[in-house]
Amino acid sequence: MATDEIKRKTGKGTRDPQKTREAIMEVTGKLLARDGPEGLSVSQVAQLAGVNRGTAYHHFPTREQLIDETIAWVSNTLRLEVFGDEPEDGSLEPRNKPREIIEKLASFAMENPELGRVWLRELLSNSQPASDPFWNMYKGHVDRFVESEFSQPGIDSEVHAITLIVTVFLWPVWARAHTQSAAGRKRMASRFTDEMLRLSLHGTLNKEKFQALDVSSDSVPDAVIDE
């Protein structure tokens, strides 16, 4: 159970600080996804990264800092993988098809479930997510879509953004726990995107049976001014 160890020293290049640093963060990311921030131990990270604990402390002065930097690194990795190198402010082409982004997101999430999980965990417990690069970019896309001619009217952009990102990142967690093969994973990913698409186009309710449904039973004004 504690006998697993990753031999990082492949090839001849024996000493590579940057690679060591990344290896440490990579393992930290995985362990963060599994155990959460409170359950992470530098000892375990070092062991799994095939590195002395002192080395980890050389790169990251304190446990807290290791966690923080790793999360920032995850967010950046996410941003790069999903959005490439679009400009950060993103006030650009609104022609980006939302479907493309969802597919990219979903497939990435399925292949890297740990990253999505650790990032999501941080996002949800962070009261100031505006500082997160990936969140800003993603939210910008959603906002632009909601205001575009391609979307239905009346969508609550914040609710939509959160629900979408949450499902995208957590479906793989479920899917992975119920599939072993790579083919199975692919199928699960397809099922997800298919269902998302179906949902986007048709919803879930049979409209003929729900004509008399009071949509705004005890709703509140749309304008939301909090606090």
Added chain:
Amino acid sequence: MATDEIKRKTGKGTRDPQKTREAIMEVTGKLLARDGPEGLSVSQVAQLAGVNRGTAYHHFPTREQLIDETIAWVSNTLRLEVFGDEPEDGSLEPRNKPREIIEKLASFAMENPELGRVWLRELLSNSQPASDPFWNMYKGHVDRFVESEFSQPGIDSEVHAITLIVTVFLWPVWARAHTQSAAGRKRMASRFTDEMLRLSLHGTLNKEKFQALDVSSDSVPDAVIDE
């Protein structure tokens, strides 16, 4: 930061083992939601529950057992709060309006974000969720809805069940981090149910603009036989 303590001894009834037990599990639930299973310490639980550590060990022989029993207790609490005392197998009235259940779920989740979070965490990392009472009941309802005349055809029941439950339990986490007042929470809960309803009825895409959309681009057969 570590100076918080809950005075459990309200009134005169000083000694009540069952209540002590519940108080311990309640605190355990909260801490589980905050720190995850790996981050939970019996010492902290005892301190926050206003109980001696020995007492905790009297009720729960080991840390692991405390966690397990608490999670089971959470699942049961969830089931009771949302579904009342319907029979477990639930092969009963399919006339239960899905909307009613979603509203119950959503409002409960908004008022008890910790419980939902700890349960969800367990569900997603559990490869054998069929043993969870709340999951079984919930999944049964979704299945029956999907096969009923009230739903759209072609819904992937598993995907739908997971995405719905995930959003229901995680939206409150986000909402709570961005609202202080009780009124604000209520508004956030309303926005969620409204948007869910809107989504169920109309989806997100403007159909006129997406007529030529290939729904089954690289889809796979619906029949899913894993492994």
Added chain:
DNA sequence: CAATTGTTCGACACTGTTGTTTAATTAAGG
């Protein structure tokens, strides 16, 4: 080749947690 710089390692002291035990205290129920 030697000096310098930055990386990695092994050992150390310290703290906190677990699980166990033992003795003393306190309320509840017959």
Added chain:
DNA sequence: CCTTAATTAAACAACAGTGTCGAACAATTG
């Protein structure tokens, strides 16, 4: 009132984790 069970307080060994050192080490320079 007296027995029983719950609770507390305290101490214990075993252990894991955190930070901090100084020394060993590699690679790049002069």
